[in-house]
Amino acid sequence: MTPETFAPFIGDRPPTLEQLERELRKIAAEHPQVSTLREIGRSRAGRPMTMLTIPGGHELLVIGAPHPNEPIGLAVIPALARYLAEHPEDRATLTWHLVGCADPDGVAANEDWWSSTWPPTMESYHRGMYRPPAAEQPEWTFPTESFTATLPETRALMAVIDGVLPILTVSLHGSDTGGVWAMASHDEPALSPVMADIAARYGLPVEETPSDCIGLPSIGTGAYLLAPPLDAEAVGDSGADSKHEWKPAGASSAHYTAKHGLGLFPEVPIWASTPLRLSPQEAIGVLEDARHVLGDLIAEHTHAPNVEARFLAAAEEIRSIIPVMIRNVQHQPISGSGQDLVLLVPVRAAGMLLRHYDQLLAANPYSDRLHETRAKTEAVLLAWCHRAEKALRPQPLPLFRTAGYQADLVLTMARTLLPGRAAGIDAASSATR
Secondary structure (H helix, E strand, O other): OOHHHHHHHOOOOOOOHHHHHHHHHHHHHHOOOOOEEEEEEEOOOOOEEEEEEEOOOEEEEEEOOOOOOOOHHHHHHHHHHHHHHHOHHHOOOEEEEEEOOOOHHHHHOOOHHHHOOOOOOHHHHHHHOOOOOHHHOHHHOEOOOOOOOOOHHHHHHHHHHHHHOOOEEEEOEEEEEOOEEEEEOOOOOOHHHHHHHHHHHOOOOEOOOOHHHOOOOEOOOOEEEOOOOOOHHHOOOOOOOHHHOOOOOOEOHHHHHOOOOEEEEEEEEEEEOOOOOOOHHHHHHHHHHHHHHHHHHHHOOOOOOOOOOHHHHHHHHHHHHHHHHHHHHHHOHHHHHOOOHHHHHHHHHHHHHHHHHHHHHHHOOOOHHHHHHHHHHHHHHHHHHHHHHHHHOOEEOOHHHHHHHHHHHHHHHHHHHOOOOHHHHHHHHHHHO
């Protein structure tokens, strides 16, 4: 396949929730002999979660928008559906289950920044971002021995996985900058060479050491074994301030599906970027400064009785991640200090704090104190965006290349696992039980 294979099925920007739902319904109506659309659950706010099924042989599950600030997967789902409806050879041996969106509520809080203009600027992206805390992410609230607070969206995905027993579950993740990479539930030898081949055809670099994979076992360039779920009770006990540090929630869709088959997180960026050149001391200095600045801004917030605080809670969790990032740099000084997220994670928190103050001002528009704090927060956001742009020189990647790459990877990995590979998957998954 080439980038032109999926280009006709990919728009000029990721769809909104309404557009995605409309497109999936249209595909099901146009191809009733080969597809069915059903609701698999409802979000916490009552938004529907829909899944398009194209029947064939072995079961495969693809999940869009596992994180709501990663919208490229929303374009992949209808593109795959259109392609499969028109290519019976890829329906012969696999039954495709395509979940449009794993976190409808989170996407609803994000979609304004991509609904009118794509690609976003670094500023527009962070002004409109919402990244939920870990315990409010459907992707990371699958049950473990120490975590049982699963969300309705997670339970809907669990029911699908337990019902169809997929040999492959692909959760369509995305990153801000850099190259493509992937995490897998167990060692799949084909993943790295397949990823390298497709990335080359789509003109995308392969990220060798992404920040999420520092310290993880490598299974080839850009491919890593997903770490076991972290125990919240065993995390964050490294210092006096540990009670304020980030703690994990539950397991992921890849962990949960490993009892049936391969779980895969393919990541694709919004922007190509220049490698970050910071010494370990400089990286730690950036993170320490960001932690103090964010702490001061958060300390100035005021509660309004009728204003939700989800943006504030999300910003507070981002700040709590920074000590963990500092330790990563200290323990892995070369790989840790060169991570784009050293600059970008603080911007995420500033953007969500700005959204929080906008909510407070909507409820109390005549508060001089709120206007002053909002202005300080906006100045921080702009300064940190400028710093990141100057260092990373982000260049937007066309959606037909990024979404096309993920669709191509899903198809190729599915073909690679069949025929004759199902037994290998069964044996590998048995070892994880």
